[in-house]
Amino acid sequence: MSTRNYPELHEWLKNPRNKAYWDNDKVEVRSSKLGGLGVFAKTDITPVEDDPESGLLLRISKDAILSGPNSYISNLLYDAHIDGIFALILAFLYEKAQVKNSPWYDYIHSINFHVGSTKDDKRLMLPAALWPDEDRILLQGTDAELMGVIDPQDIEEDYSICLQFAKDNANIVKPPYELTPDENGDKTENERKYRFFAAACFAVSSRAFVIDDFHQLALVPAADLFNHDARGKEDVHFVAIAHVCPFCGRCDECGHDEYGPPDSEAEEYEVVNNDDNKDGKDYEGDDKMDDGKSDDDDNDDEKMEDDDDDQHDIDSLYIEKLDKKFKNEMRKKDKERLEDKEEDESFDVPDGYNLDEILLDPDQCCDIVLQKKVKKGDELLNTYGDLSNAILISKYGFTVKSNSNDTVCLGRQIVELRDGTDEEIVKRLDWWSQTGFSLLKEYKKEKFDMQEDESAEEPDDENSVTADDDSWLLAISIAYPRDLSLDALCLGKLLTASDVEFQKLSASNNKQAFETFVGEKIDSKGKAFLSGICQKRLSSLEGLKSPVYSQFVKGQLHDWRKHMICNILKDEKSILEKTIKHLSA
Template sequence: MRVCEHDSLRVRKWKSELLAFLAETKRHCGIGGGNLCNSETLYAAPAMASRYGYYLPSPLIFIENRTRSVYFCLHRRLRALKHWMKSKGFQWSDDALGFVETPEEGIAVRALRELKEGEVVAKMPKEACLTTKTSGAREIIEEAGLDGHLGLAFAIMYERSLAGDSPWAGYLQLLPDQECVPIVWTLHEVNHLLCGTELHQTVQEDKTLIYEDWKENILPLLDLAPSKLNPKFFGIEQYFAAKSLISSRSFEIDDYHGFGMVPLADLFNHKTGAEDVHFTAMPSNDESDTDVDDCNNEEGIVEEEALAQNSSIYMSELNTANIGNRIVIDSESSSVSEDDTSMLEMIMIKDVSSGTEVFNTYGLLGNAALLHRYGFTEQDNSYDIINIDMKLVLQWCSSMFSDRHSRARVSFWRRLDYSACGSQNSEYFEISFDGEPQIELLILLHIMLLPDDAYHKLDLSVSIAGNCVESSGTTLLNDNIFPNKAFNTSKKSMLPKNVCDALLSLADMRESLYGLKSIEEDIEALGRCSLVREKKLYNSLVLRINERKILRKLRNYASQSFKTPNHSSPRKKLKRTTKRTS
């Protein structure tokens, strides 16, 4: 029977029967039962009906069978994981933690009884974690000198290539092929969905660098060890997939193991600033007394920095990176037996009632960082920021002043020891979640807008002060640029009108990077979008909208901060809030 108009009504009816069925399954099978088939069955069944132009005689029988098979398939896979973990010496209590599938977050960990602060809810043997030291590929990795994440990506591909023969088979069978982070999106998706956002350039660069890494380091190994390595498992797609798993689920284990995949610990989902559980470790006996966190941190930073080329997103991730998927060595609250350095632990940091999800934290991260590393966003994320590139500021300058004027004022600003964030090649200014611009940007705009005579006077005073810029230059600057006593650096309030106008222009220029669609259109699109079926679109819209809301706040800030300078009021000295370190 072909699908006709009349049939589409049946598809709708089918869908509503499905929804009722799912609700019913949910009641019977608990949290996982109803939800797990949402994405697969609910949308697949009517689509299949339309595509193939027929209906199964009894949709409900079909759905029921399918739901059962999906449910039991996951159930079987979870059971296999638990069996594997028990055999490898993982410890957790079956009456304390349950694992369920949710359409939005994938697998989640729930409390099956009340959990108390300080309780160790899981222990993971370091030797059972998948690292460059434990993998069967260790020799190849060491001979080839594959460090850090590169080596771990190779280890994951290698163990995957062994399928059932891998000692991690029971773990790998439950891992997704890849995490839906932007590095695995197509270039078209990156350009289309991330255009204008803080992630756009970063992800473009990531993709190029990851490809180069693979070509330089992995590809040659396939020729060197053809008998040991099946190229099917070491291709560029497999490398991107492994990198996505590392970015979303690897942990820093210790100085000896470095980063690795930690089964069980990686089942906990994230909640910003409201986690219930912490991941902890003691340094292994093989290690020196060096601080584990610091050592590994350094290695991670080197690699991540290379990857992100000083991207602001990465810098903010790194700044908060001592929590999240990292080690918290907390000797007071930890009940790891003093000499048991071979185990990692998950410790409750607050009470959790029975039936609720148990969350870890991956750090205090804004949406750009969350999407970048983990492939999801949060609706109201107070760690969001937006950046205004120095290039954009210079573009605004050249629309207002001659090149000579702009160059002289920027170099004067630098001479006063001010700088933006990032490196010389990719400098940017942060706008906070509340829409407040970084003080260095305000000062640069002030200097840029100074009338020539005031500027020359100031330039002369600073030159006379010579090497004493640090002590007297700032005072001179304060006296000349901020004659308004109401200006308060901590509140950054009461700016001259021309600076406010400059901020408004910069907000418009930054906004134009998002393309022709307005924020209202984005909000409407988000309302129509399904997180489960259109994950990439959904998360990129949340990112765009929240960034644009910050620009809106910047505009409000600029409109409300305006005050006509009153040169007769007593002068207030500006105190520097940041200092260049290099």
């Protein structure tokens, strides 16, 4: 993630309209050795253990985060049933197109879409799937390729969805530049729009935070300044109440849990039932009474029908009015609090607190909170998750040296065996994919006390695996630094077992016999088999044979994309070589 203009972002944070608190006394933003900008401690900071407020560095009202529901196209997104990452991408593009008319202009303008300070189209920060062929080919054979990181299909599908939204709403709101390709226009210009769309998507996905049931995903200004700690020892943590009303975002009682969304038929029915039917009669009783209406009633049928239509309209308007009243009351309260801040010069502020901080309701905010003691000059890091380099390069555009979360999948080499001519190997792999894999999942659940899936009432067995399901292949892997998965060890034993041993194991499907098989140590034949698989996996890394990797090893490589690729190649090479050495010991 890259921020090019922190001063503009800082001005955005200082604006009272944006309901944000940033502790300038404790932290500062400057260049990071990890790349781009980072957040650093200006002094020694020791948070109080039982007081999370003592470690508060950033607090932003959920009203001020950039999300689909907060954007000016929120009603269009709602009508189109678009949420999640697509809602956030579209909200970002449309708000960006508003330029200074957008309340997030300074924040959006601080985001760098290019490598370096030069706005050169050739230096756009693009997902790996749109990198030049000479770069993508270096990733062939890696887990990144296996995960589809260099396949542009997903981006193309995302673009189609966003283009359709822009087309459907073009008569209501002008589409942003990225979503205005001309079928009969210049292909180069259309390609430029597509690449700018991809760059925007990459910027959004690399900054998005999971907020709550209402906003879902959002961009949180300044929270994205904190760089990633791959070691799992984060200095700060992102905090937000996740379980809120999905219709209005409140975490307190709002009525929607009982009546549903403001425009739902359920709410209309409940309000009418409570207000207009207080004598205890239900609608079914009234309908029955209508069957025995008098002649005078017959003469007034047309008038009654008109009255019913009017009543329905009144009810709908009344519902909307109630909802608007609720929102206006909340805005009024916020306004009163701001007025109190401006007018009451004698406001008693406790020592160590900032008035802006006190006026923000923590339950309706997103926070960045310090987790441990830090020293002056330390860069404060957040953890995005236990992510491998393949995921990091795909979602965030960077890699980590000697990433402890890296894995190497051996599934592709097993597929080659399955598609081979050795009938005995094929038979055993078929049994494993259809039966053995499920038995091992059950074994691991019992052995490691894994949580059962909440779909217990489903008629299908959650552990059943069909012949067409290749998920078992992904489980045949090696974790950093050289830890073969239990699945890989079992497969090594299975494919080198004698015919008698395999027949005994496969014929009975006996749980105890299978557990005995799993618990047995792998012998020299099994180790040799797995070592050979690792050798094939290592040979598939074509990038290791390239001049680019030679430059990397010599410390002569300065291209940022190729440097990230070589980090992946180096880590996979290291994991495989250490595993081969361990199996040969």
